[in-house]
Amino acid sequence: MAVALSLSGASAQTGARPAAPATTLLYGTFNDAWLAATVDRWADSGFGGFIVPSYVQWFSSAADLEAHRPHLTDLARGGARYGVTENFIAIQLAATRYDDGRGLPAWQDELGWQAVLVNFERIAEFARTTGMRGIALDTEHYGSHLWDARHARNDRLPKHVLERIVHERGKRLMQAFRHAFPGLQVILLQEGAFWWVAQADAEYELWPAFFNGLASDRPQPGIVVATESTYPERDLLRLMNRDPGAFIRQRASQIEAAIASIAEFPEYWKSDGSLAVGMWPLGVTYADKSARYRPEVFSGQLDAARSASGRYVWVYSHGNAWWRMTPPEVVSFSEAPWHYTFDKPSQIAPMDPAAKDYSAIVRRAARARGATPTPNRRRPGRGPPAAVSRRRSPASREAPTPMMRCAA
Numbered sequence: 001m002a003v004a005l006s007l008s009g010a011s012a013q014t015g016a017r018p019a020a021p022a023t024t025l026l027y028g029t030f031n032d033a034w035l036a037a038t039v040d041r042w043a044d045s046g047f048g049g050f051i052v053p054s055y056v057q058w059f060s061s062a063a064d065l066e067a068h069r070p071h072l073t074d075l076a077r078g079g080a081r082y083g084v085t086e087n088f089i090a091i092q093l094a095a096t097r098y099d100d101g102r103g104l105p106a107w108q109d110e111l112g113w114q115a116v117l118v119n120f121e122r123i124a125e126f127a128r129t130t131g132m133r134g135i136a137l138d139t140e141h142y143g144s145h146l147w148d149a150r151h152a153r154n155d156r157l158p159k160h161v162l163e164r165i166v167h168e169r170g171k172r173l174m175q176a177f178r179h180a181f182p183g184l185q186v187i188l189l190q191e192g193a194f195w196w197v198a199q200a201d202a203e204y205e206l207w208p209a210f211f212n213g214l215a216s217d218r219p220q221p222g223i224v225v226a227t228e229s230t231y232p233e234r235d236l237l238r239l240m241n242r243d244p245g246a247f248i249r250q251r252a253s254q255i256e257a258a259i260a261s262i263a264e265f266p267e268y269w270k271s272d273g274s275l276a277v278g279m280w281p282l283g284v285t286y287a288d289k290s291a292r293y294r295p296e297v298f299s300g301q302l303d304a305a306r307s308a309s310g311r312y313v314w315v316y317s318h319g320n321a322w323w324r325m326t327p328p329e330v331v332s333f334s335e336a337p338w339h340y341t342f343d344k345p346s347q348i349a350p351m352d353p354a355a356k357d358y359s360a361i362v363r364r365a366a367r368a369r370g371a372t373p374t375p376n377r378r379r380p381g382r383g384p385p386a387a388v389s390r391r392r393s394p395a396s397r398e399a400p401t402p403m404m405r406c407a408a
Helices: 032-037 062-080 110-130 159-180 192-197 207-215 234-242 244-262 266-271 295-308 327-335 344-348 355-368
Strands: 023-027 049-053 088-092 134-138 185-189 224-226 274-276 312-316
Touching (some): 023 355, 032 049, 032 062, 049 062, 088 110, 088 185, 110 134, 159 207, 185 207, 192 207, 207 244, 234 244, 234 295, 244 266, 295 312, 295 355, 327 344
Parallel strands (some): 023 049, 023 312, 049 088, 088 134, 134 185, 185 224, 224 274
8 A cells, every 4th residue: 555755855864864965876788898898988987886787697607707807807906996996786677587597586586595595695705706896686686576475476375474475585685695795785776665655566566575685684885776767757757857956855755754764774764774865867769868857857856866875876877878888899899709789889989969967067066075086098099988977767777688597
């Protein structure tokens, strides 16, 4: 049942949360080898790190991970020279295996989950040893019915039984993460509590149990919930265009109220958890990299997002709207085994000429938080850097995309 939420304009930031202004992260369909090799191009971009999806999945084998170790290690080491230190591996819980199409085991499948937890611990160890800051768990359902208590995958188990099981899975998952990587930062991509509480979306009915399981041991640093309903489409986009600050403050307050209403440990969320408000200014389609709203709207959105967030805010790049690969780069970085370049024609398509204005807004926010840009030092023999300017509707974000083989 939906719960009435306060629509007051009060700040969504409460409790003893991180005082430092938010670092801006960029989520995009990167070729990880290209990103590592060209990280110097992002030196003065204003982005403090990347969320890299799809190369690592919940089913990735040890061999899969090792294939990407060099590139993510290079990204962490190279990024550190330019202040790009907050880098995350994104893992889609709704992704299906590439060999047989199977999804995440049913919640009640004890043997299946034992294997999944072993793998998640391995992934956390991989994140630690490559120098990543943490893991972003993508909890969007993508049609998988992962959180739907009434779906056939749950063998008609009563909701209260399922909630107990899902809670335990979340608890054990966080324990596996922390065992392999003490200090791991966990980000949850998208606000499942909001979709269940405020929208009564049954596809997120079990999400609160998972969230509470993750939070049950009060992990540090606190859990971050990265929002998607803060980059609206259609009618709500018109509202944001009129007053981006008011829209972001109101939606962030609604999300905070939803999380508070389902939190098993509300004092933990209030003191240690935080939002990372998401934005989507560039990229109408994969082929059309143009802006979705004006630079001044993005500026107001980003200012309000930073006020409503804790450690991070994030920008969703629809496809590759914030960068451009050269044709030779697309060829060379797609040749090696295990490498995948998403939508190659759009990778080389020109960026919106106004992208520089959006980039300048991100840079100004970074400088306001005291970040010291490092000069863009290019290695000898390299050409000039390519232009660097930079997810909620289930239909709007990329569906899980195969980027590597699954071990048999």
